[in-house]
Amino acid sequence: YQLVQCKFCGFVHLEPLPDREQLGKFYKNFNYKTGFINELLIRKDSLRTLKNLELLGYVNGFLLDIGCGAGFFLDEARKNGWRVQGIDTSRITTNYGINKLKLKIFKSDFLKYKFPFSKFNVITLSQVIEHLIDPKPMLKKIYKLLEPNGILCVATPNIESHLAKVLKSDFNYIIPPEHVSYYSSKTLKILLEKVNFKVVKTSTWGYPSDLAAIIKKKIKDKNDQAS
Secondary structure, X not given: OEEEEOOOOOOEEEEOOOOHHHHHHHHHOOOOHHHHHOHHHHHHHHXXXXXXXXXXXXXXXXXXXXXXXXXXXXXXXXXXXXXXEEEEOOHHHHHHHHHOOOOOEEEOOOOOOOOOOOOXXXXXXXXXXXXXOOOHHHHHHHHHHEEEEEEXXXXXXXXXXXXXXXXXXXXXXXXXXXXXXXEOHHHHHHHHHHOOOOOOOOOOOOOHHHHHHHHHHHHHHHHHHHO
């Protein structure tokens, strides 16, 4: 695989793109342990998301999390007063959310599922859109499921982040064929506006480990130049 960039809009994607059969084989043997290992980090990120929603005036109501995994975000949202539902195709992770966390999670493909509850105040799409070859059908369905004043919250690795620019091909989110689409704030905004969304806020953040990776990379590059 290689990454290619559109010379007009700057969007970066995998080339060649895997077909449905290749992705089916990949996800059949996919290791979902990372999601459980990173539970504390996911919950911390969840609180950041909920705080951002609160700052925009969204403090309670009906919330749907697409690609909800084990349900850690849903659990935090429920603690903050949200009425939550989730959807995910992974039986391993959804079973945990349903049986251990007692969450309402649908085990299904989002595009095929008919939701018994027709409208949501908030829909979240965290660490999902980078997996999709064509996200437009999903975004169009999300648009229809939202209340007129509802909001979609998207989180995805930033290919224009300082970490990505320093690490380049070693950027830890370049993981084909799991991640096929690589967005920046600009290209994500272009995509969302094509399906009638209006972007009201963008933000980017990193972790202490990111700073350590940047320092390590710069030291390595300096040593390589010296030798």
